[in-house]
Amino acid sequence: MATTQHHTRSKTTMTAAGGLMIFASVMLFVSGVLDILRGVMAIAEDDVFVTSQNYVFKFDLTSWGWIHLTLGAVAVVVSLGLFTAATWARVIGVGIAALLIIANFLDIPYYPVWSLTLIALYGFVIWALCVARPDTDTV
Numbered sequence: 001m002a003t004t005q006h007h008t009r010s011k012t013t014m015t016a017a018g019g020l021m022i023f024a025s026v027m028l029f030v031s032g033v034l035d036i037l038r039g040v041m042a043i044a045e046d047d048v049f050v051t052s053q054n055y056v057f058k059f060d061l062t063s064w065g066w067i068h069l070t071l072g073a074v075a076v077v078v079s080l081g082l083f084t085a086a087t088w089a090r091v092i093g094v095g096i097a098a099l100l101i102i103a104n105f106l107d108i109p110y111y112p113v114w115s116l117t118l119i120a121l122y123g124f125v126i127w128a129l130c131v132a133r134p135d136t137d138t139v
Contacts, residue, residue, distance in 0.1 A: 020132035024125045025082035028093055031121045032075030035100065038111070039069025064107055071100050082129075094129050097122040 042065030075096050081089030101122045104115040 020128040021082060021085055024093065024128035024132070025079050027121055027125050027128070028075050028082060028097065029079035031100070031118055031125070032072045032079060034118065035068045035072030035075065037072075038114070039065045039067070039072055041065070042068060042110075061110070064110065067103055068107070071096065071103055075100060090129050094126050097125045097129070101126075 042061050044065075045061055074092075078089050078093045078096055082093055101119050104118045104122070108115045
């Protein structure tokens with residue numbers, strides 16, 4: 001008769017996984033709000049953005065504003081789902097963070113330092129969502 005072994009996770013491992021989920025939730029929420037504000041600034045055509053004439057990926061500033069506003073709003077909604085440790089929120093959270101990394105990469109010429117900062121934040125969110133597994137107690 002074959003037996004299967006179930007390895008239970010230690011309390012420390014589960015606490016760390018829960019901490020990473022909270023970290024990812026908060027970072028996705030904060031970064032999403034910042035992208036919403038950035039989108040509003042771009043839609044209002046604020047003078048804080050740098051314009052470049054020779055950039056390969058040329059978009060109208062208003063278009064970038066709507067892109068950041070939409071993705072930021074989705075990120076905020078997904079972060080609220082992450083606070084409940086929902087599996088759907090983890091999957092969509094990784095996807096939306098990846099899309100926001102791409103959007104911020106393409107937006108580097110308009111707001112370079114802030115774009116790189118948000119790319120780093122979304123990278124940490126993806127890492128935290130992929131590493132933490134608080135919804136399972138066996139390996």
